[in-house]
Amino acid sequence: MCLGLVMIKFSNVSLIYPNSTTTVLENLNLEIAEGEMVLVIGSTGSGKSSLLRLINGLVPHHTGGILAGDVSVDGISTQLVKPGGMAHLIGIVGQNPANGFVADTVEEELAFGMEALNLPNDVMRKRVEEVLDLLSLTPLRNRVIATLSGGEQQRVAIGTALVAHPKVLVLDEPTSALDPIAAEDVLSILHRLVHDLSLTVVIAEHKLERVIGFADRIVQINGNGVANIGTPEEIMLNSPIAPPIVHLARALGLEEIGLSVRELRRMTTDIREASFEPLIASTPQQEVEIIITKALSVSYGQKIALKSVNARIYNNEIVAVMGRNGAGKSSLLKSIAGISDATSGSVVVSGIDPQTLKGKQRRTTLGFIPQEPSDLLYGQSVQIECDQADRDNQVSPGTTMQILTSLVPGITAHTHPRDLSEGQRLGLALSIVLASNPSVLILDEPTRGLDYNAKAELIRILIDFARATNKCVVLATHDVELVAELATRVIFIADGEIVADGPTLDVLLSSPAFAPQVSKVMSPQPWLRISDVITALETAR
């Protein structure tokens, strides 16, 4: 395939990290043309980040290791030029933009990179203006970066990469920490950069629903070092990592797959038109009220986070709390967990005020996993964390480790918790919490940074958990696909108030913005999951 000038070239690239015997990549040959947008997919730990960092030579110059073959960008080989010498050519944007910021305000941050490249003052001024316009950052130019939202911060991070006029932009999961609207924002900007400036973009992502429509080609890393390269249609035919619509197309046995809701709708007109028996939703037996909030209000100084929230959560329920960033999801969760003080009103969990819970009683009543699971992890190794949890909960030694192994297999016991991947860390925190066998499980944004496999595993565990007597799960999330698979009920919060509260099906289908892909394709049929579609079709047959 010839698309013009070759910008990035991997020839026979294999990589081994120090103190390791397995190859991360094996004999990878890849040519990325100027102005191409290439998506890198693969499960956690498969080598996506390694591939991205090979592009500017951070691997192996900063990490050590054996690199066979050659990586070159714009004709410059990373063997000969160190990462610093590539800085004008390649811009890098990480998962968490806040980790990369140096200056206080947007303008200063944009100028910082050029300062390091020693560009003349007038050039710097011009380029800052240019980038402010390009990324629609002008209204934010004097804002303090710490006060920006996640999506805005990510845009500033892209801006700081662009001021040096790079030819290549490399992004490692740029949207995984963002809410859907912010993620959409970032992706549309990338799309524009590729088309308007013919910038070459290499992007790694877990969640393919949104990004796949923008990609020209996909590099799929299989974890054993081998990679498949092809157009999205080619790769999605067989890839185990795929967005829900692709799985739907496969489950329906369609000959072709569609990458957008529109395409798939066109292919499935006949299925939708037929009439079906309504599915009998298996609503759990709701007898015992486990969590009751009465006129709960929470405010932080002037800011009102929750306004008089009345909610009841019964046994065997999995309740998803949804809403925009800053709507009050976390505040509700923290109040239920007894962490933040209610300004007025009350919370009762299993008949007790959660703020009065202490020690063992607290652990057996509720388990809370915060947005950043590492906040719960203080040990020097996974083993130490697990042993500690065994002792705290007076369970037989090895219990926590056993839960962990069933949750996320393949973690070495002596790894430091902070060296684990996002998904593994969540798994560890979850096993520690599960070891105490609490009656309520509360999770704040549990799927951030999880790949599809880890997510499926999380869903299985939470459903299992909620099935036991007198247990329930409350989770806050942006992830509609997760909610569709998992939740029995959805509470939708806007501006501190509950605006919708009802069975998942009703709440999700009532608004197109929150509908999962399957129901967008299958509307007006009331199906949320692939399994719903299949069951309905089989019953009709």
Next chain:
Amino acid sequence: MTLTAGVTRFTGKNSLVLAIASLFSIAGFVWPFFYQGTDLPQTQFFFWLAVVVAFVLAIVEISSTRIDAKSLALLGVLAALISALRPLGAGAVGIEPMWFILILSARVFGASFGFILGMVSMFASAILTGGVGPWLGYQIFAAAWIGMAAGLLPKKVRGKSELAMLIVYGAIAAQIFGVLMDLQYWPWALGSDTQLSYVPSGAISENLKRFITFHCATAMAWDLPRAIFTITLIAFTGSAVLAALRRSYTRAAFLTPVVFSERVK
């Protein structure tokens, strides 16, 4: 075989220049004992200036060394941490939470790193707290030496004995810092007519005796709390902080082989 960059290390020339700069500032500390003259204020002024010049010399020399990006990042983060910790104890007698981080960091990252870290963090924290004055040069060198010496402690000692060694060192370092600060302050601290005052052009033995008495009188208020505070922090947080620092050492992949080959296997 090439390696990834290591933690910054002084070359022979660096060490030589820094030794000369250190000698200047040592002279700035001990001149009162050897002073035999009549123009005391000018001499004092001269040595203040000498210490400042020594500091500038040291900074110029350090800036000319190639500090790798990873060392620089570590240096920045640790210096920021130390500088932020220093004002925490501002005003309180000897409550200076900065020393234990400096000592533990220097222990992990070595003498050269410790020297630079001591300098940079003392300088940065002085700007933060507004504590800029003639004493600053003295403080900077004292901190640099304390960092360097922590990095020179025997490498092989690990576990409980390592912690014990660092506790002892922490106590000594806190004392030495106290002595050095007293030394730069004492000649003009008390006026000329007290029992403990510096006697210009006096005998070394007489002045030493007076200084030791002066130091002991003031040490109670500053140096003992500083030493106790430092060793308590090392004792309670030492193993955790050391583990965290050593982990970042490993994660930074210092001096790891980089191999470019035709084939991997």
